[in-house]
Amino acid sequence: MHIKIYRGTPPNDCDSLCDTCRHSRITRGRRLDEELVFCDASHFRTTQITFKVTSCSDYSDQTLPTYFDLLQQAWILQPASRKRPAGFVRASDLRDEELLRHMADLPERQGTVATVNAPGGD
Numbered sequence: 851m852h853i854k855i856y857r858g859t860p861p862n863d864c865d866s867l868c869d870t871c872r873h874s875r876i877t878r879g880r881r882l883d884e885e886l887v888f889c890d891a892s893h894f895r896t897t898q899i900t901f902k903v904t905s906c907s908d909y910s911d912q913t914l915p916t917y918f919d920l921l922q923q924a925w926i927l928q929p930a931s932r933k934r935p936a937g938f939v940r941a942s943d944l945r946d947e948e949l950l951r952h953m954a955d956l957p958e959r960q961g962t963v964a965t966v967n968a969p970g971g972d
Contacts, residue, residue, distance in 0.1 A: 866902040872910040874899075 866887070868874040873891040878884060887899040891908035921941050930936035 864902075864904065866899075866904075867906050867909050868899060868903050870911055870913055871906070872912045873908060 868876060868887050868889070871889075871891075873889055875888045875890065875896075877886040889897045889899050889908075891897075891906075891910075924941050925938040926941055926944070928934070928937060928939050
């Protein structure tokens with residue numbers, strides 16, 4: 851008989867989510883136990899983390915591009931106007947006010963923040 855326990859104790863051999871999070875500041879010394887981890891995810895104050903993090907609701911993977919980075923590389927479909935025909939334009943070629951109009955719906959496109967679990971931490 852196979853019993854699977856969900857959200858039980860995560861394995862201790864996986865790395866902390868803080869290692870790849872945009873919100874973390876990590877300072878390491880020469881020895882393994884010399885490490886300071888600070889989380890800047892809170893808007894009010896910085897929090898010192900004293901344990902390996904395996905699940906975090908504000909985790910933002912720094913190895914993935916942000917919405918703004920993707921927007922800068924995107925081709926945006928511009929409707930026709932009196933001055934120019936309809937067509938695709940690079941976001942980096944837009945004027946500031948046009949780019950701000952597209953950035954206005956940023957919170958709607960990002961959706962809700964989901965809890966992320968470390969790999970191997972079923």
